[in-house]
Amino acid sequence: MRASNHSLAVGHADHVAYYAGRRAPAAWPHQVGAVPAAAGCFQHRAVTDLPGTPARCRILVGTAGVGKTQLAASEARTAWRAGQLDLLVWVSAVSRVEILTAYARALAEITGDDPADPEQGAREFLAWLRPGGGGEAVRWLIVLDGLVDPDDLHGLWPPDQPVGRTLVTTWRRDSAREGLGRQVVTVPSFSSAEAVGYLTAVLAASGRAEPPEPLEALAREFGHLPIALAQAAAYLGSTGLSCADYLRLLRDEGRQLADLVPDPGGLPDGQSLPLPSVWDLAVERADAMAPAGRARVLLELAAQLASDGIPAAVLAPAFRYPDDLGQERTGRPAEGAEPDGSAAETLALLHRWSLLDYDPEDQDRSVRVHPVVQRAVREGVPGRRAEELAGGATSLLLAASRKSADEANSMSFFLVPPHEQAQHLRSRALDFSPDVLRSNVEALIRHAPALLLGSGEPELRHGWSTGARLHELVLRVGDALADDGRPQAALDYFSALLPTTADRLGARHQSVTKLRGRIARLRAESGDLATAVTEYRRMIDDQLDLLSPEHGLLPSQRVRLVGEVTELRHRLARWLEEAGDLPGVARVYDDILADDRYVAAVDGRTGPPDFILRRTAAEWQGRAGDAAGAVVAYRRLVDEQFRTYGPGHPNTFDTRFRFGHWLGESGDARGAVTVLSDLLNEQLRVLRPDHPDLAATRQALTYWRERSRGRGWLRGR
CATH class of the missing domain: 1.10.8 (Helicase, Ruva Protein; domain 3)
Known part of the structure; x- marks a missing residue:
């Protein structure tokens, strides 16, 4: 639109630039655009003090709020006041229209000529800056502040001139992709x-x-x-x-x-x-560019976790599932879900927008998010959605850490031979540092304590009323520390967690028992067997007290409780054996047998008796010095196995062999010879001639024959 005095107004309805008619060219020095006022108590920062001669085009990159604009403004004011500039142009570079308008205005003020339109004015201004264009002797600085999209500067970069400098501030880390000689300066937070x-x-x-x-x-x-x-x-x-x-x-x-x-x-x-x-615009723009539009979701998930480092392996599966963020990540991904590569692509996109730092080479701490960005993102999420995100982040971290929190404390671990346990633990090690797991779990606890620590009134048992419990992920941290060869760190972690958990859930809650069991195991493994044994006995007594009628447990609950007591007794037996208390081990197995009979009676269990448990109890009875009692127990087992399996079954062979052994140890060497002779005849009928059990039986038979004649011999098995 032109006025009668040949002035020009251009732009959109919400932004109009006005250019006056012919005027006098600018006198030097000259400033175009307003440089922002200095922030109160502005501090010079060493980040812009680069060694050597700075590049003629520098780009200050960093997340919103790190002070890029103030640093650029300080540099512009300093150069202006020192008389180092003839022309200073400050451009708000939030859009291409703003850049074109600012360039056209600069041309109008410098030359006194009206541009026909902003595009033409911008081209003429850039031409003026180039050699032979009229400004070759003018020392200039152009500041492009707040560049949102590098494409907005396509064809509009100021020329690389010895007399000129360009300074750009932007969130976008990819702003230096065009041309050479541009120096990118990452602006961090304050020291x-x-x-x-x-x-x-x-x-x-x-x-x-x-x-x-x-x-x-x-x-x-x-x-x-x-x-x-x-x-x-x-x-x-x-x-x-x-x-x-x-x-x-x-x-x-x-x-x-x-x-x-x-x-x-x-x-x-x-x-x-x-x-x-402050970060709303960046999140909105990144989300519009992301695969499946899920940049916001990924940032929201990262906002639940540790600001100082999240393994990318935790966030990657988020793209393999639809929006069921609160569900456990154990099933198959939904049909048509995005591949894991989309997560890496989106993390790289968020990195380009300075919303997070992404380093795929750092396995432990691939993703870092500024804590204030995290908090702003979290607080921008509605309540119900916030719960889903916290649950989703918890599930993702649980899946990424892989191993079961209870595996190191389960009976399967005790079945691994001691010399193989170290390798067994190493085979279950995390893909990332236990310290990283810990920091991420602690972040989740800060943001959603009820999710990981349980909530509500203290309860006696998990799952019998409110269902409050200590999340498996919390236990996994200590297990990972122990697996990493840091038992003292694991012991300190569990010990610090115990009082809070007991106060929140009740002193005899299942989660508290799990913590106490881990503490006792770690003490035992460190050599403090006496303390560990005492603690296991206390836990067993505490659990048995819950069986009293006053607690009103249902039969199914009582069966479950007895099962937990049995597991504690197995662990107690292991450490009593380690301490050399063989009678104590035998007493524990008597109690385990009583537990088994109780469960069978209450639960209506049918089928053959637990021969392995009864044989183990009989064996410990003999090793504890009660050979006669072991003979009685083995005699019953032999009779039952004859009826159940027959005389030629491998289990029956083994029980008959131990029966013969304890007969001899009880003083009945002739009885041992009779049992072992019958066993050898049956084995010769069933087993191949080179079977090792034949050699063992022959050796034991020879030994007890010598003993029955009053002569000692080397014991066979």
Whole structure:
């Protein structure tokens, strides 16, 4: 649109640029566009002090709020005041239209000529900057602030000229993809010293003084992010809260960031967005570009986990499932679900937008997210959705850590020979460090304690009323530490967890018993057998007390409880054997036999008796010094196995062999000879001539024959 004085207005309805008619060319030095005012208590940062001569085009990259614009503005003001510039152009580069408009305006002010349209004006301005274009003797700096999309600068990059410099600020890490000679500078958050120095200065400016310790804690809480510290300091100044009181509010998961920073009208340093909204545009743009539009989902899941490192293996399966985030990841992926490669692609996309850091080469800590970004993302999710995300992140972490939390404490582990147990543990090791697992579990506990630690009134047993329990993932952390060869770290972890769990769920809750069992096992493995044995006996007594009528357990609940007591008794027997208390082991197996009879009676179990358990109990009875009792037990077993399996069954052979042995040990050497002779005849009929059992039986028979004649001989088996 042209006016009668030949002025020009261009743009959209929401953005109109006006160019006056013919005017006098600018005098030097000249500034186009407004450089943002310096932030209160602005601190120079060493990140821009690069060694050597800086490149003529530099790109400051970092997440929103790290201070890129303030660093660029400081550099522009410093160069201007030092007389190093003839032309300074400050461009808001949030869109291509804004860039074109700013370039056209610069041309109009410099030359006094009206551009026909912004595109033509921008081309003429860039031509003016090139050799022979009129500006070759002009020392210039062009700042492109807040570049959102590198494509917006296609064909609009200022030329590489000895007299000119270009400075770009952007979230986008891929902004340097065009051309050579562009230097990318990653702008981090404040260092700890810079953060404390900044807070001290801002508070002092408002007449406040705080000790350094709470200031350091506040800086850590906000991850040293400049924009967060600026808004926090403004909030402290307006409310009069002490730093310690503010920290307590900040750490309260029930409080929202929006309630702990100033309202939009009270934001410091000309900021336009309160802290929770700073990353909204970046998330929206990344989500629009992501495979299946799931960048937001992936970021929301990462926001539940540890800010200092998440294995990509945890997040990758999120793309193999639809939106059932709260479901356990144990089944097959849904038909048509995205492949794992989409997760890597989306993580790389979020990395390009500076919403997280993604390093696929770092197996343990592939993904890092700034804690304030995490909190802002979490708080932007509605309540029900937040629960689903926490449950989904928990399921993903559980699946990625793979091994069962109870495997190291199950009876299957005790069946592994001692010399093979170390290899058995190594074969179950995590794909990533136990410390990484621990930090991620601790993050989940902070955000959703009821999910992992149980909730509600203390209960006697898990699953019999409210169902509250300690999540398997919490136990897995200590197991992983132990598997990693760090038993003391595992012991410290479980010991620290025990009081909180007992207080939350009840002293005799199943989860508490699991913790106590792990602590006892670790103590035993460290050599403190006496303490471990005492603790196992206490746990057994505590569990048996629950069987008393006052607790009113159903028969099925009683059977389950007795089964748990039996498992504890197996473990007690193992450590009693290690301690050399053979009579104690024998007594424990008598109790286990009583447990088995109880379960059979209550549960209505049918079928053959548990021969293996009874034979083990008989064996320990003999090893504890009661050979006569072992003979009685073995005699019954032999009679029952004859009826059940027949005389030629391998199980019957083994029981008859041990029966003969204990007959001899009880003083009846002739009886032992009779039993072993009958056994050898049956084995000769059934077994091949070179079978090792034949040799063992012959050797034992020879031994007891010699003993029956009053002569000793080397014992066979």
